[in-house]
Amino acid sequence: MKKHTQLSSRELQLLSAYLDDELSKKDQKRVERLLSDHPAASPLLKKLWQVKSALKLLPIHKVPGNFTITAEEVSRSQIPAVAGVLRFASAVSAVLLAVVLAFDFIFPYRLAASEKGLSRSGAETTFEEKIVTSAEEEVPIITWQPAAPPAGDGYGIGGGDGGTGNLDLQNEMSIPDVLIAPSDDQIGGIPSVAQEETTAENEQLPQVVEEEPQADGEIYSQESKSPEDESGTILGIRPSESQGTIESFDEISEPVAEVPEMISTRLMEIVLAGLTITTALLAGFLYKRKK
Amino acid sequence: MGNYMDEAIFIRNAKDGDVDAFNHLVLTYQEQVFNLAYRMLNDEMAAQDATQNTFINVFQHLKSFRGGSFRAWVLRIAANNSYDELRRKKGKPSQPLTVLDAETGEEMDDPIWLEDNRNLPEEYIMKNELEEAIQRCIDQLPKNYRAVVILVDIQGFGYQEASRIARSPIGTIRSRLARARLRIQECLQGFQELLPEKFRLNLGSKL
Numbered sequence: 306m307k308k309h310t311q312l313s314s315r316e317l318q319l320l321s322a323y324l325d326d327e328l329s330k331k332d333q334k335r336v337e338r339l340l341s342d343h344p345a346a347s348p349l350l351k352k353l354w355q356v357k358s359a360l361k362l363l364p365i366h367k368v369p370g371n372f373t374i375t376a377e378e379v380s381r382s383q384i385p386a387v388a389g390v391l392r393f394a395s396a397v398s399a400v401l402l403a404v405v406l407a408f409d410f411i412f413p414y415r416l417a418a419s420e421k422g423l424s425r426s427g428a429e430t431t432f433e434e435k436i437v438t439s440a441e442e443e444v445p446i447i448t449w450q451p452a453a454p455p456a457g458d459g460y461g462i463g464g465g466d467g468g469t470g471n472l473d474l475q476n477e478m479s480i481p482d483v484l485i486a487p488s489d490d491q492i493g494g495i496p497s498v499a500q501e502e503t504t505a506e507n508e509q510l511p512q513v514v515e516e517e518p519q520a521d522g523e524i525y526s527q528e529s530k531s532p533e534d535e536s537g538t539i540l541g542i543r544p545s546e547s548q549g550t551i552e553s554f555d556e557i558s559e560p561v562a563e564v565p566e567m568i569s570t571r572l573m574e575i576v577l578a579g580l581t582i583t584t585a586l587l588a589g590f591l592y593k594r595k596k
Numbered sequence: 597m598g599n600y601m602d603e604a605i606f607i608r609n610a611k612d613g614d615v616d617a618f619n620h621l622v623l624t625y626q627e628q629v630f631n632l633a634y635r636m637l638n639d640e641m642a643a644q645d646a647t648q649n650t651f652i653n654v655f656q657h658l659k660s661f662r663g664g665s666f667r668a669w670v671l672r673i674a675a676n677n678s679y680d681e682l683r684r685k686k687g688k689p690s691q692p693l694t695v696l697d698a699e700t701g702e703e704m705d706d707p708i709w710l711e712d713n714r715n716l717p718e719e720y721i722m723k724n725e726l727e728e729a730i731q732r733c734i735d736q737l738p739k740n741y742r743a744v745v746i747l748v749d750i751q752g753f754g755y756q757e758a759s760r761i762a763r764s765p766i767g768t769i770r771s772r773l774a775r776a777r778l779r780i781q782e783c784l785q786g787f788q789e790l791l792p793e794k795f796r797l798n799l800g801s802k803l
Contacts, residue, residue, distance in 0.1 A: 314771075321774035325748065327755045356777045359784065360749035363727055365631055369640065372626045372647050373619040379655055 312345050320350050324357055388591035395584035402577035409570060603666060611658050618658070622651050625667060628751060629674040635746045636678035636739070637685070638731055646681045650674040668760040675743050675761065682739060726787075733783035740764075741776035748773055 312320075316339060322328050323336045340346045603624070609617035629650050634643035650673050661669055734742055740762070747758040748769075755773075759766045 314774075317778065318770050318774045321777055322755070322770050325755070325773075327770070352781050353774075353777050356781045356784070357749055359726075359730055360745065360780070362723075363635070363730055363750050365627065366634055368626050368630045368647075369644060371623065372630070372644075372651050373622050374615060374648075374651055374655060376615050379615070379652060 312343065312349060316343075316346070317349070320346065321353050324350070324353055388588050391584045391588035391591070395581055395588060398577050398580040398584065402574065402581055405570070405574055405577060409574070607658070607661065607666060610655065611661075615655075618651075618655050621654075621666070621670075625670050626651070628667070629670060631751065632671060632674050632743075632746055633678045633681070635731070635734060635750060636675070636742060637681055638735055639685070642681050642685060643678075646674065646677045650677045653677065665757065665760055668757055671747070671761045672763060678743075679739055729784065729787035730780070733780045733787075736783060737776055737779060741772050741779070744769055744772040745776045745780070749777075 319328065319332055319336050319339070323333065328336065336346075340350065603621065606617045606620045610621065626647065630643055630647045633646040633650070634640060637643050637646065650670065653673050654670055657673075734745060737745065743762055744758060747753045747761055748755070753761070755766050755769050759769045762769065764772075
C-alpha cells in the first residue's frame with residue numbers, strides 16, 4: 306500500500322475515465338490496482354461518481370418553440386459578399402506589410418542596395434558611395450614633403466619667434482600645418498634644399514611617389530597642377546590658385562537618391578498599414594452589423 | 597440506418613438551398629442545441645438567440661460541411677455561438693430584477709409574486725433548488741470545462757464525440773472532465789442539504 310495520500314493529476318483522470326468506462330484494458334487494470342493500493346483512490350472515485358450522478362439529475366429542457374428558419378431570415382442575416390472581399394484584402398495587405406517590414410528591419414542594407422540598383426544607373430554615384438568605394442580601395446601612403454625654407458628664412462603667417470623670422474624648424478616641422486599651407490609662390494622663389502632631399506628620397510621609394518593620394522573631398526581642379534606640384538601634393542592642401550577662395554560644397558552634391566527611396570519604402574509601409582486597418586475595420590463593421 | 601440515410605438526403609438538399617429539407621434537420625437537433633446553449637449560458641433568452649443563430653450559421657455554411665458526424669458539427673457551431681453569447685453577456689452585465697417592499701421601501705430578497713412555491717410539492721421545490729445549485733457550480737467553471745461537462749455528463753456524449761464537438765484531443769477531454777468534476781464536487785459542498793441522501797458529498801478532497 307502506498308504511503309502518500311496525494312493522488313496525481315494523471316491518476317485523477319484515470320479514475321474519472323474509469324467511471325465513464327472510457328479506458329483501455331491496460332488502464333482499467335491500472336485503476337483497479339490503484340484502488341486496492343492507494344487509500345485516497347476509493348473515496349475520490351466515490352466523490353466523482355456522486356458528481357456525475359448529481360449532474361444526471363439535471364433535466365433536459367423542452368424547447369420553447371421551433372427554431373425552423375425561413376428564406377427571409379437567411380437572406381436577412383446573409384453577410385454581404387463585399388465583407389468577404391474586404392476580409393481577404395485585409396489579410397493580403399497584412400501579409401504584404403509583414404513582408405515589407407521584415408525586409409526593411411531584417412535586411413535593411415540589402416533592401417537599400419537593391420533599391421539603389423533599380424533606381425540609379427551605374428554612372429550616377431553619390432558622395433556616400435564614393436566614400437565607401439574609396440575606403441575599400443588600398444589606402445595610399447601619404448608623405449609629408451615640406452617645402453622647408455632654409456634655416457633662418459621663416460615663412461607663413463605668425464611664427465611665434467617674436468617676428469624675427471627665425472623659426473624653430475624642428476618644432477615647426479613636427480606639426481604639419483594643413484590649414485595654413487605655403488603657397489607655391491611662397492616656396493617657388495627659394496631653391497629649397499629640403500625639397501631636393503625629398504626628391505632624392507622619392508627616387509628610392511618610387512611607389513610612394515607614384516601613388517598620389519586623392520582626397521575624397523577633393524575640390525580643386527587637377528588641371529591646375531604643375532609638374533612640380535605632383536611631387537609635393539599633400540592631402541588637404543589646396544593648390545595656390547585656389548587658396549584664399551571659398552568654394553561651395555554644392556559642387557560635390559551629386560544627385561543623392563537616398564531620401565526619395567526611403568520615402569518610397571516608408572510610403573509603401575504606411576499605405577499597406579492603412580489599407581489593412583481600413584479593410585479590417587470595414588469588414589468587422591459589416592460582420593458586427595449582421596450579427 | 598434509415599435515419600442516417602434520410603439525414604444525408606436532407607443535408608444534400610439543404611446544400612442546394614432547400615430550406616424545408618434543412619428544417620427537418622433543425623427539428624432533429626434543436627433540443628440538443630438549445631440545451632447545450634441553455635446550460636452554457638444559464639439564460640433562456642440568450643439560449644434561444646444562440647440556438648437561432650446556430651441554425652442560421654449552419655445553413656449558411658452547409659457547403660463547407662465535408663461529411664462525418666453532422667450532429668457534432670452542429671453542436672460545435674452551437675458551442676461557439678454560446679461562447680460568443682457569453683462574451684457579449686460579460687460585456688453587458690444585465691441588471692438584476694430587484695423589487696422594493698411597498699411598506700418598508702427595502703429590497704425584497706424573494707418577492708412572493710415572482711415565485712410562489714407554497715402550493716407546490718416539497719419534492720418539486722427541492723428538485724428546482726438542486727438544479728439551481730448545480731447550475732451555479734457549472735457557471736463557475738471555465739468555459740472549456742463547462743462545455744465538456746455538459747456534453748458528457750448532461751447530454752451523455754462519449755469522449756470520442758465530445759472531442760469531435762470540442763475539436764480537442766481525447767486526452768484533453770478526459771483531463772478537462774476530471775478537473776471539472778472535482779471543481780463541481782468542491783462547489784457542491786456548500787449545497788449538501790439540497791442533495792438527495794445518496795449524493796451527499798461528506799468527504800473532504802484529498803487532492
